[in-house]
Amino acid sequence: MTAPGRRAPGRTLGEPIAICGPSGDWSRVRAELDRHGAAVLWARQDDWRPERAGVPRLRVLLGRDWERYLQLTHPQVRARFASSRVLLKFAAAAVLGVRPQSVELGYGLNGRPCLRGYDGLQISLSHTDGLLLVGLATGGVIGVDAEPSDRVLYGPGLGRHVCTPYEVERIEAMPEAERNPAVLRLWTLKEAYSKAIGLGMLFRFTDFGFSPDRAPTDVLRPDGTPGTVGAWAFRTLSIGNRYTLGVAVGDSGFGLGTDTAACTALDPLVVDALVEALGEEAQDTADTAEW
Incomplete structure (x- = not known):
């Protein structure tokens, strides 16, 4: 954090x-x-x-x-x-x-x-x-995660494996029909954040969290106090009510990158090595309408 x-x-x-x-x-x-x-x-x-x-x-x-x-x-x-x-x-x-x-x-x-x-x-x-x-x-790191929207995550052991004490308290206060969707949103956000910081499942999901009942803005500590303040952008999305998505983007502090062209940023030695490794024949084969 x-x-x-x-x-x-x-x-x-x-x-x-x-x-x-x-x-x-x-x-x-x-x-x-x-x-x-x-x-x-x-x-x-x-x-x-x-x-x-x-x-x-x-x-x-x-x-x-x-x-x-x-x-x-x-x-x-x-x-x-x-x-x-x-x-x-x-x-x-x-x-x-x-x-x-x-x-x-x-x-x-x-x-x-x-x-x-x-x-x-x-x-x-x-x-x-x-x-x-x-x-x-x-200009920063990113993590994404997707899960089927009908995946069931709410159930016994929520506080042992998935949620912080703060999250459990807020989820249990929700109407029953809203609990599993809330847990699913939390899960995708935690997956996305863990991927972005490069820790994956090594960062226990019970050690950090988000607000289950409103749009995510910061990573929260287990007791619900802010662990990040404006350093990250989070969002939960859906695709056709079939998939739930979580996105986490961390800012490096150097602003948004505007020139992404490899010719101005990629190491020329790396380009030369790749071209040599692929060979002219492989490059010609690659020039097809679709693939």
């Missing part, structure tokens, strides 16, 4: 953008980043089926993740892994002004994805039940 008293960044968050396949309207993503310094986009996994790319093209797109893809044995898990990474690379490429196959992903100690050779654009990834979710941010 951030010490109280930090100046608010004034960052806002827009609506999630639907991307229906590689030929989607990527200009909306760039416009959202220019306006808010953050963008959230979603897609149906069926629109990003890896078999549509073909094996040679998919191998180029996955890059270093190709070996991880081959190690996955369950067909649905493999397909979701490939689809989510390809969507993420197309999104990053649209913002950076490069080809998707030149984008390489790296992973932190706790699995948090990042862009190799370019730290001006922060990324986050989530997927559930056929939905793919990507978060992008400049």
